[in-house]
Amino acid sequence: MVLRLPDTSSPAFQAECRRQARLLRDDPAEADHAAWAAAAAAVLDLDT
Helix, strand or coil, X not given: CCCCCCCCCCHHHHHHHHHXXXXXXXXXXXXXXXXXXXXXXXXXXXXX
C-alpha cells in the first residue's frame, strides 16, 4: 500500500488551504458544523 500525502510546505498547498478557508469563513453552515464537531469532541474521552 502506498499513501501519498501532500507536501504541506508547498506554496501551492498553502495557497489552496487559504482559498478553502476563505470560502468557509463566511459560510453560515460552517459555524453550525464547527459547533457540532466541538460538541461531539466534548463527549469523547480523548485522553486514553
